[in-house]
Amino acid sequence: MAKRKRPDPSLPSQAESVDPQEDVFVANVLEVSSWLQRHRQLVTLAVVGIVIAAVAGVYYVNFQRTLRVQAINQLENIQQSVSIQAIEDAKVQLGDFLLRFDGTPQADEAVILLARLHLESGDAAVAVNVLEGRGMGFGTGLGVQANLLLGKAYEEEGQWSEAERTFLRVAEEAELDFQVREGLENAARARIRLQNIVGAADLYRQILDTYEEGDPDRGMYELRLAEMTEIAT
Numbered sequence: 001m002a003k004r005k006r007p008d009p010s011l012p013s014q015a016e017s018v019d020p021q022e023d024v025f026v027a028n029v030l031e032v033s034s035w036l037q038r039h040r041q042l043v044t045l046a047v048v049g050i051v052i053a054a055v056a057g058v059y060y061v062n063f064q065r066t067l068r069v070q071a072i073n074q075l076e077n078i079q080q081s082v083s084i085q086a087i088e089d090a091k092v093q094l095g096d097f098l099l100r101f102d103g104t105p106q107a108d109e110a111v112i113l114l115a116r117l118h119l120e121s122g123d124a125a126v127a128v129n130v131l132e133g134r135g136m137g138f139g140t141g142l143g144v145q146a147n148l149l150l151g152k153a154y155e156e157e158g159q160w161s162e163a164e165r166t167f168l169r170v171a172e173e174a175e176l177d178f179q180v181r182e183g184l185e186n187a188a189r190a191r192i193r194l195q196n197i198v199g200a201a202d203l204y205r206q207i208l209d210t211y212e213e214g215d216p217d218r219g220m221y222e223l224r225l226a227e228m229t230e231i232a233t
Contacts, residue, residue, distance in 0.1 A: 071097075071106040078110070082117070091117055108134070108142045115149055124156030138173030148179075151186055164190035177210050188224075201228035 074097055081090040094114040101107055111134045119127040131153065136146040147170050154163035164187050171183030188203040204225040211218045 071101040071104040074101070075106045075110060079113070082113070087117055087121065108136060108146070111136070112142065112146050112149060115146070115153065119149065119153050119156065124153045127153040128157060138169060144170055144174050144179050148182060148186070151190075155186075155190065160190045160193045163187075164194065171206075181207050181210055185221075192228075197228050197232045201225055201232060204228060 074093075078090050078093045078097065081087075081093060091114060094110050094117075097110050098107060098114070101110070111130060115127040115130040118124070118130065128150065131146055131150040134146065136143045138144060138147060147166055151163045151166035151170070154160070154166060167183045167187035167190060169183075171180050171187065174180050174183060184203045184207045188200040188207075191197075191200040191203065204221050207221045208218055208225065211221075
């Protein structure tokens with residue numbers, strides 16, 4: 001009778017050779033597979049939703065890109081109308097432009113151009129309405145430009161207090177020295193009209209503080225400061 005071969009104790013048993021991590025992995029796969037089978041309709045709808053969202057996203061990006069290109073081209077055409085002095089036609093075109101391209105970066109440029117055309121035509125009240133309706137802030141170059149124009153429109157309307165306030169906001173918020181100076185200089189002019197000579201002198205001092213000593217451009221403001229100081233005494 002043949003002797004039964006004893007197992008080699010140095011070799012792992014069949015039970016010991018199974019990796020517990022593999023058991024967990026297999027169990028998780030089976031659980032996920034079972035969940036997918038039970039919720040097949042929900043998964044299908046989710047996949048369809050993701051595909052639709054992706055297609056819609058691509059369409060929106062392409063649409064916005066096309067819209068910006070159209071806005072750029074249209075605004076260039078309007079600027080050409082301005083260059084040949086077709087001002088009234090340009091105003092009409094800008095109104096249509098804002099209806100069609102509102103929300104594009106070029107819309108702010110169009111608002112500034114429209115307000116400037118009205119201001120230059122003597123329609124300061126319309127320029128004020130255009131700029132106030134847009135409500136452009138002070139955080140960008142276009143915003144500073146728009147609010148400087150708004151202050152000048154207030155001046156034309158004789159709203160000197162509003163003009164002063166707007167110009168001072170420009171000086172406070174602007175990042176470039178020349179914009180700060182323009183805001184302060186315009187605000188000083190408004191204060192003079194409001195008979196606030198001491199306040200105007202203070203603004204000229206602030207302008208001088210933006211220049212280096214010996215800068216030849218200081219001379220004009222030094223003269224204005226001397227004039228205000230003489231009037232105030």
